[in-house]
Each structure stands twice: as structure tokens, then as C-alpha cells.
Amino acid sequence: MLAEDDLGSQRERYEDPLAESYYEAFETITRDSNHELIVAELNGTVIGTLHLIFIPSISYQGRLRAQIESVRVDTEYRNRGIGAQMMLWAIELARGRGAHLVQLTTHKSRRDAHRFYKRLGFGASHLGMKLNLK
Amino acid sequence: MLAEDDLGSQRERYEDPLAESYYEAFETITRDSNHELIVAELNGTVIGTLHLIFIPSISYQGRLRAQIESVRVDTEYRNRGIGAQMMLWAIELARGRGAHLVQLTTHKSRRDAHRFYKRLGFGASHLGMKLNLK
Numbered sequence: 001m002l003a004e005d006d007l008g009s010q011r012e013r014y015e016d017p018l019a020e021s022y023y024e025a026f027e028t029i030t031r032d033s034n035h036e037l038i039v040a041e042l043n044g045t046v047i048g049t050l051h052l053i054f055i056p057s058i059s060y061q062g063r064l065r066a067q068i069e070s071v072r073v074d075t076e077y078r079n080r081g082i083g084a085q086m087m088l089w090a091i092e093l094a095r096g097r098g099a100h101l102v103q104l105t106t107h108k109s110r111r112d113a114h115r116f117y118k119r120l121g122f123g124a125s126h127l128g129m130k131l132n133l134k
Numbered sequence: 135m136l137a138e139d140d141l142g143s144q145r146e147r148y149e150d151p152l153a154e155s156y157y158e159a160f161e162t163i164t165r166d167s168n169h170e171l172i173v174a175e176l177n178g179t180v181i182g183t184l185h186l187i188f189i190p191s192i193s194y195q196g197r198l199r200a201q202i203e204s205v206r207v208d209t210e211y212r213n214r215g216i217g218a219q220m221m222l223w224a225i226e227l228a229r230g231r232g233a234h235l236v237q238l239t240t241h242k243s244r245r246d247a248h249r250f251y252k253r254l255g256f257g258a259s260h261l262g263m264k265l266n267l268k
Contacts, residue, residue: 012195025196032168037192055187058171059204061146062159067201070193095267102267105239105260117263126239128260129251133229133236 001049001072036093040073040082047074050086054097066094068104071113087120105130135183135206170227174207174216181208184220188231200228202238205247221254239264 029035029051040048051070057063068090073083094102105128106113114124163169163185174182185204191197202224207217228236239262240247248258 021196028190056162062155102265122263122265124261126262128262129256131236131256
């Protein structure tokens with residue numbers, strides 16, 4: 001799913017077996033209590049992913065912030081509310097852990113995603129800036 | 135410094151002694167090897183802060199991403215390259231740890247900050263979206 005869209009296809013390697021680096025990242029993430037990797041399943045097939053990260057912060061009076069990355073839904077299963085269900089689950093989990101904020105960045109070209117997040121209550125208050133390292 | 139600017143003054147509590155929540159966050163951050171809290175010092179006084187976070191990721195072939203938060207320089211010491219020095223230090227550290235990307239969000243109203251990050255090579259490719267929780 002990560003390799004499937006225009007942006008993802010330039011940066012992922014989808015092959016069988018999958019590159020070892022994916023497995024290592026998965027291990028690291030699942031061991032760390034500040035990370036939650038969520039998948040949506042339908043009859044045993046993964047049709048959605050979401051990565052929720054808790055970040056302790058010195059700003060905002062030292063409160064926890066929650067961040068969301070790698071939100072993807074299988075193209076065949078879009079527009080059925082699966083992404084929204086995953087997001088609402090993540091937002092509730094963030095609230096339960098006492099986070100004051102949920103944040104994410106989304107590429108300026110992903111207009112459908114902007115509408116999707118706005119419907120969930122997110123405001124586009126910030127610029128998301130990236131520096132690619134070699 | 136966090137409480138000093140227009141946005142910060144609405145969300146920080148600067149008092150002596152500082153709220154316990156700040157100290158607890160500081161403890162959590164310093165214990166976690168995925169976090170680096172950097173301060174710039176001049177004659178024993180802290181005049182700048184930067185929080186660097188390493189985030190393992192399942193996208194980008196499982197590579198590490200680096201994120202920067204809480205970049206502040208004391209108003210009396212701005213425009214002297216202190217912020218740039220902290221940023222360049224953080225970028226080098228991120229490169230050294232094998233991160234493929236350094237990311238940050240900055241409020242749309244912080245135009246000086248946008249120029250500052252662009253000079254350092256950051257592209258404003260993304261929207262930064264936030265959802266405040268009660």
C-alpha cells in the first residue's frame with residue numbers, strides 16, 4: 001500500500017521477500033511503547049495502516065503530543081470510512097494517554113487527504129517542511 | 135523562551151518554580167535515546183533550545199526519520215546565527231544516525247522562520263495539520 005500511490009512508488013521497494021530494513025523497523029516500532037502500529041483487516045487481509053507516535057515535549061507545559069504517519073488505505077477499499085475509523089481510533093487513544101494535540105503532515109498535492117483530515121477536525125495551521133538527506 | 139513569543143505565551147506557564155510537568159517531560163526525554171535536547175549557552179545562560187527526535191518508520195523502506203521541535207532563540211540574541219548553528223548540528227547528527235529526512239512544522243504566521251528554514255535547505259512541501267484535544 002505504501003508503494004502504491006504516486007509519491008510512494010518513488011521511495012518504496014515492494015518485492016518478495018520484502019527488504020530486511022522494513023522488518024527491522026517493524027521490530028523497533030513494536031518494542032517501543034511510544035509507538036502504535038495499527039492495521040485494518042478484512043477477512044485476514046490488511047487493507048489499511050496507520051502509525052501513531054507519542055512524543056514527550058518540553059513545550060506546551062511538558063505535555064505529550066501525538067503524531068500520525070503512514071496512513072494508507074488499499075485503493076480498492078477507499079471511500080468506505082476505513083481511514084476515518086482508524087483515525088478516530090488513534091485520536092481516542094491519544095486522548096486516553098493525555099496528549100494535548102494530534103499532529104500530522106500531508107503533501108501539498110494530496111488534496112483528498114486535506115479534505116479528509118479537515119472533516120476529522122484538523123486545522124491546516126502549519127507548514128510542513130522537509131529536508132532530504134542523502 | 136518558549137513562553138516569550140505570541141504563540142507561546144498562550145500555552146506556556148512561566149513561573150518560579152516551574153510547573154512539575156516540565157520537569158517530568160525533561161526526565162522522560164533525556165532518558166530516551168531517540169531524543170536529543172540541545173541548548174545553546176552563553177556564559178552559563180541558556181539562550182537557545184532545540185529538540186531533535188528520531189522516529190523509526192515503516193515507510194521509506196523502514197528508514198529512520200528525524201524531527202525537530204521547540205526551536206527557540208532568546209530574543210536578545212537573534213540574527214547572530216545561533217539558531218542556524220543549532221540546526222546544522224542537529225542535521226549532522228541526523229545524518230550520522232542514518233536518517234533519510236529531517237522534518238518540522240512551523241506555524242503559517244511565522245514568516246521569518248519559513249525563510250530561516252528555507253535558507254537551511256528545507257522545502258515547504260507539506261501542510262502541517264493539527265487537532266487540539268481538550
